[in-house]
Amino acid sequence: MQFPIDRFQQQTTPFYYYDLRILQNTLEAAKRAVEEYDNYHLHYAIKANTNPKILKQISLSGFGADCVSGGEIKAALAAGFPASSIVFAGVGKADWEIKLALEAQISCFNVESIPELYVINDLAAEQRVRANIAFRITPNIDAHTNAKITTGLNENKFGIAMEDMVSAVKEAKSLPYINYMGLHFHIGSQILDCSSFAVLSERINELQDQLDAESIKTSSINVGGGLGVDYEHPDEHLIPDFKKYVNTFRQHLKLRSGQQVHFELGRSIVAQCGTLISRILYIKGGHHKKFIILDAGFTDLIRPAMYDAFHLVQNLTTTAQKVEKYDIVGPICESSDVFIKDFNMPEGKRGDLIAFRSAGAYGEIMASQYNCRPLPNSIISE
C-alpha cells in the first residue's frame, strides 16, 4: 500500500487515512462474488465504520445497510442507503429507535427476544403499519474467534435459542402488526476458517426442516457477517476472499424456492482501506525494555487494549537498517494503553510517522475522548 507521506507531514497527528481505491476494489470484489445469484443480497454493517465518505461510497455501490441503533439508521439514511435495504438488529432496541425504524419503513427488524416482538407489535399498531421481522436465532456454534467477538453460542446474550424458534415464529404469526419474514444469524467476527460458515449452513438447514414440518413459509435467510481479514499480512491480502465465503453458503445452504439470502459484512469491507497514522513523541529506554511513546492511544484505536487485537505497525519515516525490539504505547494514563509488546521494527526517532494497518473497521468509530483528548481526524485519498 502506498501512502502520501508528504501530505501526512502537514497533518496534525493522530488521524485516520482512508484509501478509497482499496475500498472500491473491495466493494467490487464482494459484488462479483454474488453477481451470478439474483437472490443473494449484500448489506454493509454500519457499525464497523460510519465515516460519511466511506458510507457514501458503500451506498453508491448498491449495498444495503445493517444497523444496530437508531443513530445508525439515521446515518445510513443520510448516506443514501434506501430504507427498503435497511435491516435493524440489536438485543436492546429502545422504543424511540423502533418508532424511528417504523416511520422510515425499513425492510426488516431482526428480533432478538419475545418481549421485543410484543413491543414492536404495539408500536406498529400505533402507527397502523405491519412490521417485517426476522428472528435472530442463536445457532450454538463456536466460531473459533476471540471470546469477546463470538456471538453464536448459547452463553451469549444474542438471539433466541434454537429450541424456542418454532414457538417464537408461531407467536409472531399470531400478531396482527407483525409480518414474519425469516431467520437471522450472526455467529461472530474475524472468522477466517470457512468451515464455521459451513456448520452454520447445516444448522440453518435443520431449522428449515423444522419449519417445513410445521408448514411455515420463510422468505428470507440472513446469515450475518463475520468474514475476517489478514491483519498480519495486509499487503498480501488486501481484498478478502469473498468468492470462497459466498461459495461456502452456495454449497451447504439448502434454500427453499424463492428464498432470499442476505449477508451483512462489516470488517471485511472496510478494515484494509483504513490506517491510523501517529507520530513518535519519545523513545524511552527502560532498564529492561525500550518504549516507543506515540501521540495515539487507545482513545484512537481501542482494539489492542480491548481484544488483544494485532495491528501491523510500520514506521513510514525511517530508513534505518538497525532493528530494535519495542513496546509501542500511547499517552493515556492507563497501563492497558499498549498497542503491542516486544515488537521488532527499524530503529525509530522522535517525529517519525507510525502507521497502524488494517484499522478501517472498529477503529475511528470506537474512538473516545477519555483524558479530554480530541477525537482523531480523518483524511481521504485523492
Ligand SMILES: *Cc1c(COP(=O)(O)O)cnc(C)c1O
Ligand atoms: C457486527 C455485526 C455484523 C458485522 O460483523 P463483521 O464481523 O464486521 O462482518 C453483522 N451483523 C450483525 C448483526 C452484527 O452485529
